[in-house]
Amino acid sequence: xxxxxxxxxxxxxxxxxxxxxxxxxxxxxxxxxxxxxxxxxxxxxxxxxxxxxxxxxxxxxxxxxxxxxxxxxxxxxxxxxxxxxxxxxxxxxxxxxxxxxxxxxxxxxxxxxxxxxxxxxxxxxxxxxxxxxxxxxxxxxxxxxxxxxxxxxxxxxxxxxxxxxxxxxxxxxxxxxxxxxxxxxxxxxxxxxxxxxxxxxxxxxxxxxxxxxxxxxxxxxxxxxxxxxxxxxxxxxxxxxxxxxxxxxxxxxxxxxxxxxxxxxxxxxxxxxxxxxxxxxxxxxxxxxxxxxxxxxxxxxxxxxxxxxxxxxxxxxxxxxxxxxxxxxxxxxxxxxxxxxxxxxxxx
Amino acid sequence: xxxxxxxxxxxxxxxxxxxxxxxxxxxxxxxxxxxxxxxxxxxxxxxxxxxxxxxxxxxxxxxxxxxxxxxxxxxxxxxxxxxxxxxxxxxxxxxxxxxxxxxxxxxxxxxxxxxxxxxxxxxxxxxxxxxxxxxxxxxxxxxxxxxxxxxxxxxxxxxxxxxxxxxxxxxxxxxxxxxxxxxxxxxxxxxxxxxxxxxxxxxxxxxxxxxxxxxxxxxxxxxxxxxxxxxxxxxxxxxxxxxxxxxxxxxxxxxxxxxxxxxxxxxxxxxxxxxxxxxxxxxxxxxxxxxxxxxxxxxxxxxxxxxxxxxxxxxxxxxxxxxxxxxxxxxxxxxxxxxxxxxxxxxx
Numbered sequence: 001x002x003x004x005x006x007x008x009x010x011x012x013x014x015x016x017x018x019x020x021x022x023x024x025x026x027x028x029x030x031x032x033x034x035x036x037x038x039x040x041x042x043x044x045x046x047x048x049x050x051x052x053x054x055x056x057x058x059x060x061x062x063x064x065x066x067x068x069x070x071x072x073x074x075x076x077x078x079x080x081x082x083x084x085x086x087x088x089x090x091x092x093x094x095x096x097x098x099x100x101x102x103x104x105x106x107x108x109x110x111x112x113x114x115x116x117x118x119x120x121x122x123x124x125x126x127x128x129x130x131x132x133x134x135x136x137x138x139x140x141x142x143x144x145x146x147x148x149x150x151x152x153x154x155x156x157x158x159x160x161x162x163x164x165x166x167x168x169x170x171x172x173x174x175x176x177x178x179x180x181x182x183x184x185x186x187x188x189x190x191x192x193x194x195x196x197x198x199x200x201x202x203x204x205x206x207x208x209x210x211x212x213x214x215x216x217x218x219x220x221x222x223x224x225x226x227x228x229x230x231x232x233x234x235x236x237x238x239x240x241x242x243x244x245x246x247x248x249x250x251x252x253x254x255x256x257x258x259x260x261x262x263x264x265x266x267x268x269x270x271x272x273x274x275x276x277x278x279x280x281x282x283x284x285x286x287x288x289x290x291x292x293x294x295x296x297x298x299x300x301x302x303x304x305x306x307x308x309x310x311x312x313x314x315x316x317x318x319x320x321x322x323x324x325x326x327x328x329x330x331x332x333x334x335x336x337x338x339x340x341x342x343x344x345x346x347x348x
Numbered sequence: 349x350x351x352x353x354x355x356x357x358x359x360x361x362x363x364x365x366x367x368x369x370x371x372x373x374x375x376x377x378x379x380x381x382x383x384x385x386x387x388x389x390x391x392x393x394x395x396x397x398x399x400x401x402x403x404x405x406x407x408x409x410x411x412x413x414x415x416x417x418x419x420x421x422x423x424x425x426x427x428x429x430x431x432x433x434x435x436x437x438x439x440x441x442x443x444x445x446x447x448x449x450x451x452x453x454x455x456x457x458x459x460x461x462x463x464x465x466x467x468x469x470x471x472x473x474x475x476x477x478x479x480x481x482x483x484x485x486x487x488x489x490x491x492x493x494x495x496x497x498x499x500x501x502x503x504x505x506x507x508x509x510x511x512x513x514x515x516x517x518x519x520x521x522x523x524x525x526x527x528x529x530x531x532x533x534x535x536x537x538x539x540x541x542x543x544x545x546x547x548x549x550x551x552x553x554x555x556x557x558x559x560x561x562x563x564x565x566x567x568x569x570x571x572x573x574x575x576x577x578x579x580x581x582x583x584x585x586x587x588x589x590x591x592x593x594x595x596x597x598x599x600x601x602x603x604x605x606x607x608x609x610x611x612x613x614x615x616x617x618x619x620x621x622x623x624x625x626x627x628x629x630x631x632x633x634x635x636x637x638x639x640x641x642x643x644x645x646x647x648x649x650x651x652x653x654x655x656x657x658x659x660x661x662x663x664x665x666x667x668x669x670x671x672x673x674x675x676x677x678x679x680x681x682x683x684x685x686x687x688x689x690x691x692x693x694x695x696x
Contacts (some may be wrong), residue, residue: 011439013618016690017687017693018689018690020579020689020690020693020694021580021689021690021691021692021693022579022584022625022687023578023580023584023686023689024577024685024687024690025688025690026579026580026683027392027588027691044382044670045514046592047440047441047443047514048410048437048440048575048576049408049410049437049438049440049441049503049505050409050410050445051406051407051408051441051507052407052408052409053406054404054405054406054407055401055402055607056397056402056404057402058402059399059400059401059407059504060397060398060399060400060483061397061398061400061447061449061483061504062396062397062398062449063449063450063451063484063485063500063502064451064485065451065453065485065487065500065516066487067450067487067489068451068494072394076606077696078629087399089396090397092395092396092397093395093396093397095397098411101409101411102411103411103412103413103451103500103502104413105415105453105498108668112410112582133410134409135410135411137411137412137413137500139413139414139415139498139694140693140694140696141415141495141694143494144492145415145494145495146493146494147489147493148685149516150453150487150498150503152411152451152485152500153411154411154449154451154500155397155504156407156409156504157397165370166393166395167354181418185457196498212682227396230368230370231368231369231370231371231374232370232374236370236371242373244394257456269418276369301685311667312442313439314537331619334534336371338369338375339372340366340371340372340373341362341364341366341369341371341373342365342368342369342373343369343371344369345365345368345369345488345490346487346489346490
């Protein structure tokens with residue numbers, strides 16, 4: 001049972017409506033859970049807005065709300081997912097991630113200990129990615145108006161001079177690289193949700209990929225594009241890029257790295273790994289002249305050991321819409337459509 | 349009844365899970381609802397992150413998630429509330445609001461027409477505040493995992509050189525100004541929720557206050573502090589400021605402007621207007637030498653006609669904790685505590 005709403009200025013074992021009321025209970029929750037976990041000079045000023053220093057770089061700005069179910073899954077929880085996801089979106093713009101906001105919507109009755117665990121995980125993920133959580137907001141809603149906790153993170157990063165990452169830069173002949181095995185995050189969450197047991201459990205690959213992008217940019221001044229194939233999986237990201245750049249992308253299915261246990265779980269659930277959500281991998285397209293050194297740089301990065309060249313960009317045939325093609329072992333090819341309908345809800 | 353999840357690339361009358369799947373249905377929803385409403389050069393590039401231009405100013409960065417219930421209320425809806433709230437938080441940092449993100453969490457079955465109405469309202473509020481919505485995210489959750497729609501907006505603004513708005517600047521003797529009548533937003537939402545009927549219905553005062561802050565900064569180079577007394581009401585904001593600056597704040601209760609219908613509604617519900625949430629008013633503290641010109645500048649602004657001087661900053665008596673005092677008609681005074689517990693849940 002949820003304790004009744006307590007005396008002011010006391011943290012109880014579960015979140016109550018007053019924790020979102022903007023008064024002393026909200027101040028207690030922030031003071032006891034969020035402020036110590038995220039402590040930094042910007043946040044500690046406790047203003048309505050954080051004041052960030054000047055820079056002569058362009059700013060990348062992104063947002064993502066995380067509603068993953070279950071909140072705790074093998075390999076992570078909604079907290080590191082929320083930090084890593086937004087950090088990776090900034091990296092995809094070529095930016096050095098710097099500052100995050102976080103907005104919590106919490107369901108009444110949510111255990112304070114779980115909230116503390118999530119905040120601690122967020123703080124650790126932020127430390128690893130070298131970003132600071134500088135401003136936040138907390139709302140509480142009644143039971144049945146949320147599913148434990150939802151977290152929005154918005155992020156600011158700085159884009160180095162001269163770097164222009166844009167699908168419009170993609171050309172026929174370019175090389176397509178994936179930085180790791182696909183489908184892990186989606187299948188880790190699904191396995192947990194469906195109660196599937198495997199001899200070696202599938203863990204989420206949630207991670208920030210600063211190391212991969214840093215090492216890549218050391219050897220390739222301007223990669224064509226970086227994208228994290230999250231919801232909708234690799235197929236949807238490839239289709240978005242094909243559409244945005246007006247070219248075809250051809251993938252060698254056998255070259256796409258998939259862990260055996262992920263492949264088995266996909267078969268069991270009737271899913272195609274190309275449509276399963278990823279978190280800790282990035283799709284990178286480079287000039288073919290840069291492909292070998294890009295691959296080597298990625299492979300020597302944290303989370304990059306399984307990187308592989310999986311395909312190439314090709315001109316679109318006259319009169320056809322740009323799209324994604326999977327080249328089969330016998331040389332024929334099939335069109336790979338964007339995810340339609342719903343495959344794996346609430347994966348992030 | 350909610351229609352079953354439809355064919356790809358079609359918008360139906362209600363939101364279904366596939367609209368949040370990251371595939372073609374998500375693309376349709378964005379393409380048909382959000383992209384046309386918010387259209388601008390940054391958003392239209394459709395990257396994971398928006399790329400913003402360089403500036404030599406400091407950046408203000410803030411976030412707020414809106415979970416107001418009901419979503420549509422007299423005088424506004426969750427959409428303009430979400431834009432105005434974040435714009436006002438940026439203004440409180442002394443910043444010129446520039447860019448917003450928006451993250452939607454939508455409950456399955458939510459009417460598409462309502463979503464369009466909300467997006468249109470957001471776009472109009474953004475136009476009035478001269479900000480652009482440059483990046484976004486959409487998630488869909490099952491029925492009973494949200495309450496229609498929640499919206500996070502995060503915001504970026506630029507702080508003019510030399511401007512330093514900080515509670516630490518508050519000194520005994522300073523003048524306390526409120527820019528309009530208090531309690532309107534809270535009582536508009538509560539009246540709607542409780543089904544109260546008044547001869548003249550109370551409408552929310554949700555508004556962005558760019559005009560007030562612009563006019564103020566034209567005549568007062570460095571106001572001590574600007575704050576929007578939202579959740580927790582005027583009393584909680586005053587207490588936060590007293591605590592942060594280590595001084596007392598004295599309020600003349602009779603000087604605080606309250607509309608008669610708001611006062612009646614408060615009496616009916618047993619509420620103190622000093623604790624009721626506001627949206628379209630700002631608390632401003634200035635050097636007493638600047639008070640008269642500040643008040644005049646605010647009063648000639650949109651939403652500033654009812655501005656009033658409501659109190660002053662005083663030294664804290666030896667050995668007492670800093671706090672807020674209400675001066676009564678006979679000259680005695682009572683301590684005004686921060687909101688404890690919960691008064692009006694889900695007001696923003």
